[in-house]
Amino acid sequence: MATRHVLKVVAFVLVCNLAVFRADAASSYHLIKTIKASDSQDTWDFQTIDQEGRRLYVSLLNDVIVINVDTGEVVGKIPKTSGVHGVAVAPEFGRGFISVGHTDSVVAFDLKTLAKIGDIKIGKNPDAIVYDPASKRVFSFNGDSGDATVIEAGTGKVSCTIDIGGKPEAAAVDGVGNVYLDIVDKNLVLQINSRTMQVQHRWSTTPCDRPTSLDIDTRNFRLFIGCRNLMLGVYDSRDGHFVTNATIGDNVDTTAFDPATGFIFSSTGDGIVTIIHEDTPDKYSVAEVLKSHDGSKTMALDLKTHQIFVPSGDVRFLPPEKTGGRPKKTIVPGTFAILVFGP
Structure with missing residues (x-):
């Protein structure tokens, strides 16, 4: 692990204690504002920022909340998306695409009006979804059927189903025709x-175990993969070989890379965001361990302002609806918000 000894020790201790460590003032992130986005009791999943359109799409259980990134204003909602996981945007076509797990479909919508364009039937329980500008296609990765559905962004037609041989999690594109998938x-x-x-x-992602998040540095050919064994693994995107690793928090669900600053962000369910700096393509140092909110394991990165948007809320469990069933996870009314952190 190519991290200075002192920072390794500090980062490890603070990950355990959920404390905040700031390496120096220049790399210090702090809470800028809190956006009260919804009174919903639904839990959340992935967030997506339309970097051109300046909108944040927040996936709740049954709706997608749309927020103006620059003002924090809630500008709309895309309803009736039961079991929504993620959103991909194709700006050149003016369309967005929502993976809807409970209906085994992708909902296409208009980026300007947020009006629904159509439902596209795909594999079982679609989860991660990305738009690839090189092929002008949307890739939806389906958790229960172990495959990927390829959709033509311009027409909404399904082109192909790809057997991926396992349970997909996060995905990223390099812009030149490669899609990477955990x-x-x-x-x-x-x-x-x-x-x-x-x-x-x-x-193989060894020694990184249970990979669940992913982003890419296209200039230096580096994949950043967040894993559930408290590890961020760094790999070469050309041949997949392991480069190094860094310590992150528990239960990671999102990793994002900012090419302008060289910071890698990993948000985890224990309520922290670990910020790691790419010193060189082969050397990485922990710059900060930022306290967010317990359960806030997803986020979105704004490449313009370098701010991160972290959903938060107080989780509670309701009794099972049926005898022997699982407790229902919900959010305490009035506690859901988007925490915005910036340098």
């Missing part, structure tokens, strides 16, 4: 050719 139950990362719609490589 396979959490096999400890793999896949490289998919977006033009041929074929899996080109399956690489």
Whole structure:
């Protein structure tokens, strides 16, 4: 692990204690504002920022809340998206795409009006979803059927279904025709050719265990993979070889890379965001361990302002609806908010 000894020790202690460590003033993130986005009791999943349109899409259980990134104003809602997981935007077509788990579909919508364009039937329980500008296609990764559905962004038509051989989690694109995907139950990362719609490589993520988040540094050919064994693994995006790793918090769900600052953000369910700096393509140092909110394991990064948007809320469990069932996870009314952190 290419991190200075002192920072390694400090980061480890603070991850355990959920404290805040700031390496120096220049790299220090802090809470800028809190956006009260909804009174919903629904839990949340992935967030997506339309960098051009300046909108944040927040996936709740049954709706997508849309927020103006620059003002914090709630500008709309996309309802009736039961089991929503994620949102992908295709600005050149003026369309967005929502993975809707309970209906095994992707909902296409208009980016300006937020009006629904149509439902696209796909595999079972779609989860992560990304738009690839190189092929002009949307890739929806379906958790229960272990496959990926490829959709033409301009028409909404399904082009292909790709067998991915495992349970997908996070995905990222490099802009030149490669889609990268975590396979959490096999400890793999896949490289998919977006033009041929074929899996080109399956690489092991060892020593990174249970990969659940992913982003990419396209200039230096580095994949950043967040795993559930308190590790961020760094890999070469060209051949998949392991480069190094850094310590992060528990129960990671989002990793994001800011190419302008060299910061990598990993948000975890224990209520922290670990900020790691890419000193060189082969050397990484923990810059800050930022306290967010317990359970806030997803986030979105604004590449313009370098701010991160972290959903938060006080979680409670209601009794099972049926005998022997699982307790229902909900949010205490009035506590859901988006925490905005910035330098």
